[in-house]
Amino acid sequence: MSRRRRKQQAQVIVDNGDSRMTSFLVTSGVISVVIIIFISMASDYKIGPAEGEIIPNIGGEVYENGEWTDFDLHSMFDRGWSEGSNGKWIYIQVLDTDCPYCYNEGEDMSDRHNQYSEKADFLSVVVELSISGHESSKEEITAFKDKTNFGTDLNDGDGCNSGRNNCASRNGEVHNWQYVDDLNGDSMQSWDVGGTPFHLILKPNGEVAWNQAQHTDDGQSIDNALSMFLGD
Numbered sequence: 001m002s003r004r005r006r007k008q009q010a011q012v013i014v015d016n017g018d019s020r021m022t023s024f025l026v027t028s029g030v031i032s033v034v035i036i037i038f039i040s041m042a043s044d045y046k047i048g049p050a051e052g053e054i055i056p057n058i059g060g061e062v063y064e065n066g067e068w069t070d071f072d073l074h075s076m077f078d079r080g081w082s083e084g085s086n087g088k089w090i091y092i093q094v095l096d097t098d099c100p101y102c103y104n105e106g107e108d109m110s111d112r113h114n115q116y117s118e119k120a121d122f123l124s125v126v127v128e129l130s131i132s133g134h135e136s137s138k139e140e141i142t143a144f145k146d147k148t149n150f151g152t153d154l155n156d157g158d159g160c161n162s163g164r165n166n167c168a169s170r171n172g173e174v175h176n177w178q179y180v181d182d183l184n185g186d187s188m189q190s191w192d193v194g195g196t197p198f199h200l201i202l203k204p205n206g207e208v209a210w211n212q213a214q215h216t217d218d219g220q221s222i223d224n225a226l227s228m229f230l231g232d
Contacts, residue, residue, distance in 0.1 A: 049191040051214055054206045056190035058125070063142055063179045071180055076121065077206035087204030089120040089230060094187055094198040096127055097144040098134040102197045103161040106144075107172035112226060119230045120201075122177035125187050129196065133162040136183055143167035145179045201229055 046053045055073070062071035081087040093109060095102035113122050124145070128136045143150030144160050150167040151159015160167040187193060191200070192213060199222040201210040210225040 049200075049208060049211060049213075051208050051211050053208055055200065055202060055208050058180070058182060058186045058190065060184075060186075061181045063138070063145060063181070064177070068138070068181070071178075073123075074206060076123075078204040081204040089204055089209070090123060090202040090206075091116065091120045091226065091230075092123045092125060092200040092202065094125045094127060094182075094191070094193050094196055094200075096129045096134055096196045097136050097140050097160050097167070098131075098162045099129065099196045100161055100164075103165070103170060105197050106170045106175070108223075109175060110172035112223070113175070113177060116226055116230045117177070120226075122175075123180065124175065124177065125180045125182045127185050127188050127193070127196065128183045133157060138181060140167065141179055141181060144170060145175045147174050199225075201225055 047056055049055060057072065057074045059070075059072045061068045076090060078087050091112070093105075095105070097103070109122075109124070126136065126141050126144075128134055140150055140160060142148070144167045147168050147170055151163065151165065153159075153164075153166050153169055155164045157163030159165050160170060182188075191198075194213070199210075199212045200208060203209050209229055210222075212222065215225075
């Protein structure tokens with residue numbers, strides 16, 4: 001009988017230890033969240049697409065050097081960067097491979113990359129607009145980026161530019177930077193993107209330096225903005 005009681009008491013001790021550990025983990029998690037919120041409030045850290053805010057994160061897959069890999073935008077940021085210090089900026093183009101304006105901008109993007117790639121990482125985020133003839137795919141994204149054979153030049157709905165062209169016919173050079181698959185449109189929702197092509201310039205720490213949507217009235221173009229922030 002006494003042996004049975006000792007066994008029951010030992011079991012109670014184990015159970016209490018588990019409970020204390022669970023309570024500790026829950027409490028630690030709550031404290032961590034509180035600390036993060038406190039730091040955010042104390043530093044005026046705000047998430048949003050407007051200039052002066054930290055751009056909302058997007059994830060998924062990114063295509064570069066012939067393969068798709070996992071992608072997380074915020075992992076590109078230099079959290080320790082401060083105004084006036086050296087660092088790589090980020091230039092984002094949101095595009096639809098079936099958008100005629102994006103198709104025609106292929107050469108401009110090549111020219112911008114040749115001019116500014118030493119000062120900024122380029123990132124093309126590919127979305128699919130809710131327009132007839134704008135059905136895209138990973139195969140179309142890779143063909144648009146690499147200028148490889150996909151579709152025809154017969155305006156038959158097969159290929160890039162709303163199916164008007166073979167993707168290999170796109171003007172400009174092969175785009176030697178990352179292309180993100182965002183065909184589900186996460187960036188359009190979180191970044192308030194109304195159409196394509198759409199442009200953003202980020203500081204090295206992820207803060208939005210320039211948002212195209214905020215310059216519809218003053219007429220400042222992306223090329224003016226790139227020259228202002230990244231020019232000599």
